[in-house]
Amino acid sequence: MTHLGYLIAGWGIALGVLAAYAASIVRRGRDLARRVPVGRSRWLTSPGEDA
Amino acid sequence: MTETMETTDTTGSRGSRLLGVVTLLGLATLLLFAFALTEPDVRLHPTTGQEIGQFDAVRLLYLHVPLAVFTYVAFVLCAVASAGYLVKRTAWFDTMAYAAAEVGTVFCGLVLVTGSIWGRPVWNTWWEWGDVRLMTTLVLFLMFTGYLALRRATVDPRASARRGAVVALVAVLDLPIVNRSVEWWENRTLHQKSTLGELKIQDLTLFTLMLGFLVLGLVLAWLLLHRFRVGWLEREDAGHGVATAIAERRADIDEGDVDAAVGEGA
Numbered sequence: 001m002t003h004l005g006y007l008i009a010g011w012g013i014a015l016g017v018l019a020a021y022a023a024s025i026v027r028r029g030r031d032l033a034r035r036v037p038v039g040r041s042r043w044l045t046s047p048g049e050d051a
Numbered sequence: 052m053t054e055t056m057e058t059t060d061t062t063g064s065r066g067s068r069l070l071g072v073v074t075l076l077g078l079a080t081l082l083l084f085a086f087a088l089t090e091p092d093v094r095l096h097p098t099t100g101q102e103i104g105q106f107d108a109v110r111l112l113y114l115h116v117p118l119a120v121f122t123y124v125a126f127v128l129c130a131v132a133s134a135g136y137l138v139k140r141t142a143w144f145d146t147m148a149y150a151a152a153e154v155g156t157v158f159c160g161l162v163l164v165t166g167s168i169w170g171r172p173v174w175n176t177w178w179e180w181g182d183v184r185l186m187t188t189l190v191l192f193l194m195f196t197g198y199l200a201l202r203r204a205t206v207d208p209r210a211s212a213r214r215g216a217v218v219a220l221v222a223v224l225d226l227p228i229v230n231r232s233v234e235w236w237e238n239r240t241l242h243q244k245s246t247l248g249e250l251k252i253q254d255l256t257l258f259t260l261m262l263g264f265l266v267l268g269l270v271l272a273w274l275l276l277h278r279f280r281v282g283w284l285e286r287e288d289a290g291h292g293v294a295t296a297i298a299e300r301r302a303d304i305d306e307g308d309v310d311a312a313v314g315e316g317a
Contacts, residue, residue: 002091002106003172010111010168011085014118014161015078018270021157025277029062032284038057040287 062280067273074273077266084259085113111169113259117267119162119188123226125155125271126195130223133216142286145212148219150278152198154271159192174241183232184242191229194222208289 001007063071092109093102132148135141166185167177179185198218205211233242252260 003108006108006168006172007086007110010165011082011114013168014114014165017157017161018274022274022277025274025281026062029277029281029284030060032281032288033059033061036058036284036287038059040290 062277062284067276070269070273070276074266074269077262077269081113081259081262081266084255084262085110089113089255089259105173108169108172109256111165112256113263114267115162115165115169116260117263118158118165120264121267121271122155122158122162122191123230124268125151125158125275126191126219126223126226128275129155129195129219133219136212136216137220142283145216146279146282146286148212148216149202150275150282152195152202152215152219154274154278156192156195156199157274158271159188159195163188163192170241176241179241182240182242183236184229184240187225187229187232191222191225194218194225198222208286 089110091107092104093106094104095101096103129148129151132144132151136144136148163185166188170179171177198215201218202211202215205214233240233244237244
């Protein structure tokens with residue numbers, strides 16, 4: 001296979017960054033979910049109140 | 052009134068876990084097609100008969116192009132949600148805009164990096180300052196990086212949401228310029244015009260590119276969903292913290308009143 005180094009770098013960096021970003025989101029979510037009551041973490045519902 | 056403090060330790064739901072599993076399976080399938088089942092780009096020169104083409108570097112096509120397209124999708128979603136916020140002023144629109152901007156900026160950064168890595172073997176350069184598509188994409192990335200910095204720097208949540216929405220609506224104006232730059236300034240770019248529009252690729256290469264679109268679309272959906280939930284929890288956590296502080300302060304004041312009353316009576 002030609003250009004193997006470029007392929008590994010391109011795919012490796014992209015998948016690595018996406019995996020690291022996904023992991024950071026999950027970690028942040030877990031930390032926050034422990035602090036917020038279940039009743040206030042209903043997903044994808046608009047409260048219809050001012051931000 | 053005291054709220055029952057029952058919490059959970061996840062932002063996942065049954066649907067999002069299923070989406071995650073399907074996305075991971077899709078990524079594995081995409082890797083299989085991109086690296087094992089598709090052929091390298093090798094053609095014969097019409098006169099010399101010499102082998103020409105991108106060879107195996109073409110396998111970056113299945114990653115770079117879908118990332119670019121879903122960068123557009125994320126930033127358009129951010130702009131639509133920002134406009135929605137300016138009209139409706141609800142937390143849902145603001146949280147969605149912020150989530151889409153962050154995920155879109157990650158995608159946009161990866162477009163620049165994978166494009167640079169792909170450009171080295173194909174164009175013999177990592178970066179070309181005179182290339183209009185590169186520069187307009189870099190400007191797009193910098194504008195949304197500025198959006199994220201603005202959101203973090205502004206303390207007042209309403210001001211942060213309002214200013215962010217305006218910046219997003221301005222920044223997204225760069226998108227059509229990025230998209231059409233190869234047509235408008237075709238002599239000032241190394242990029243070719245749309246490969247899909249003229250169907251220059253076909254068979255398994257086309258199928259794998261379509262698979263790349265599907266899988267990167269699933270990745271975007273999963274990231275957006277969870278980033279939205281994190282944003283929602285941040286908002287609720289801040290509100291819950293304020294409510295708790297007010298309740299504690301009221302309790303302190305009530306105790307103080309009782310103490311004062313007892314003191315007066317004694």
